[in-house]
Amino acid sequence: MASARPTILIADDMDSIAQFVEAHLSSLKENIQFLRAGNGYEACRLAMENRPDLILLDWEMPEISGMDALKNLKQNPKTQDIPIIIISSFTGSNKVKEALEAGAIDYVKKPIEPEELIARVRSAMTLANTLRELKSRTHQLEEEQKKTQNILMNILPAEIAKKLIQGVVIQPRPYKDVTILMADLVNFTEKATRMSPRKLLEELRMLFTKFDEISQKYNCVRIKTIGDAYMAASGLFSNSKEHALRAAKAANEMRDFISQRNRTNTIKWEVKIGLSSGNVIAGFISEHNLSYDIFGDSVNMASRMQAYGGPMQINVSESTRKLLEPHYTFVRRVPQRVKGKGMIEMYYLHQPKKPETSNGHISRRHSGSEIL
Incomplete structure (x- = not known):
């Protein structure tokens, strides 16, 4: 689960680009924690272990590409809700479409413009917080519904309780x-x-x-x-x-x-x-x-x-x-x-x-x- 301290995972095989991204994103909040991965495999491992608030994935990385890592992360129930931004030198609209359809929340083109990067990351983290709160409230609502259903099953005949839960008028x-x-x-x-x-x-x-x-x-x-x-x-x-x-x-x-x-x-x-x-x-x-x-x-x-x-x-x-x-x-x-x-x-x-x-x-x- 994401902690109170925001965590961003940066996955890029070029240290200079990863350091550039981290330096500019540090201005978002004072207490941001950054994780680094040099390839898609390491990105998946760190995501599983730390459940970061946001992942920045470079498309072109060795061993496992950013796109393959994106697909793997979105197929895993433990990481599928983590927002992911793809960073790539591909500028064609078909590549943007492919990334978004695979589950990316946004797409940043290289060379990276710092102001654009900050704006897109801020937007992604705001959306991620909203989705996380919504998911938490949905979970709480589901728990309350389970409690209500258990109460109904205990005080009413099961046949009647099931119909009430289904919305049937008795x-x-x-x-x-x-x-x-x-x-x-x-x-x-x-x-x-x-x-x-x-x-x-x-x-x-x-x-x-x-x-x-x-x-x-x-x-x-x-x-x-x-x-x-x-x-x-x-x-x-x-x-x-x-x-x-x-x-x-x-x-x-x-x-x-x-x-x-x-x-x-x-x-x-x-x-x-x-x-x-x-x-x-x-x-x-x-x-x-x-x-x-x-x-x-x-x-x-x-x-x-x-x-x-x-x-x-x-x-x-x-x-x-x-x-x-x-x-x-x-x-x-x-x-x-x-x-x-x-x-x-x-x-x-x-x-x-x-x-x-x-x-x-x-x-x-x-x-x-x-x-x-």
């Missing part, structure tokens, strides 16, 4: 055949009072980060977290016929993760998970709120399933049970009276069905509940 729309997963930590408020804010946030960050990994594993979309509550949806963008199965597998793995963690961690957690399947409407709450949410009876039902479930249980609605019936057995619970819904059938997800089960249905009494 309209509310219905989705059919979706399974909603609601998870909530048991006795969170009571445990939170016994932890420092920092420790509490560390625990939530660790738990929900793992929940996110599990959701992604089964193509579920995390919709939001509210305090200790976690909501995800399966089938929202994928239109998968296995949306209920994926949600059930994700729920099982979340519960297993909590169980395994409790064996080695001093802070013990329990989770209640509810599943319900149906149709939803998804979209932003308002134009000024980047909270992407889902609405519908199946969302409300999933919330009820979670609320009416027991610790470390996966409570599913009738709609979800029907979809999972080929894959799991269930503990049929006593119907619960739910506000606004009346008596509601609900089931605990029991275990995956064994392959040898021929008719896909096992029924027996177990602890006062019926296993289906």
Whole structure:
């Protein structure tokens, strides 16, 4: 990178001309640093090592000519932005055109006129500073855009975040055949009072980060977290016929993760998970709120399933049970009276069905509940 002290590389195989150029350019600024090269190869090496602010290249030099050096420097990502002025005894317009098309910023003809040289170098360095500032601001803007995109990818479903980044207007729309997963930590408020804010946030960050990994594993979309509550949806963008199965597998793995963690961690957690399947409407709450949410009876039902479930249980609605019936057995619970819904059938997800089960249905009494 160019330092605060301006650096000019002069490449000419004739010492007298190089000294002439350096003597006149010293009047531009007091602290200019000059580098010297006697051929095109040395010019390329010094440019790579020092990244000067400006290079003056004599066209006719031994080993590698100034023109060849110009082409090499412009092809190298590390030196392609360094402004280069070609100095040459060629006076034909075709030579000037060739140099400019190869990437030179200007062309000075020999014999060199000192005032013209100073004017062209001053102009080139001013332009170089402007381009450098523009590039720096562009880099800063790109970094800010990356940060913004990362924030969007963290707070919104990836599918929605990508569309927003592309400038697509997100309209509310219905989705059919979706399974909603609601998870909530048991006795969170009571445990939170016994932890420092920092420790509490560390625990939530660790738990929900793992929940996110599990959701992604089964193509579920995390919709939001509210305090200790976690909501995800399966089938929202994928239109998968296995949306209920994926949600059930994700729920099982979340519960297993909590169980395994409790064996080695001093802070013990329990989770209640509810599943319900149906149709939803998804979209932003308002134009000024980047909270992407889902609405519908199946969302409300999933919330009820979670609320009416027991610790470390996966409570599913009738709609979800029907979809999972080929894959799991269930503990049929006593119907619960739910506000606004009346008596509601609900089931605990029991275990995956064994392959040898021929008719896909096992029924027996177990602890006062019926296993289906």
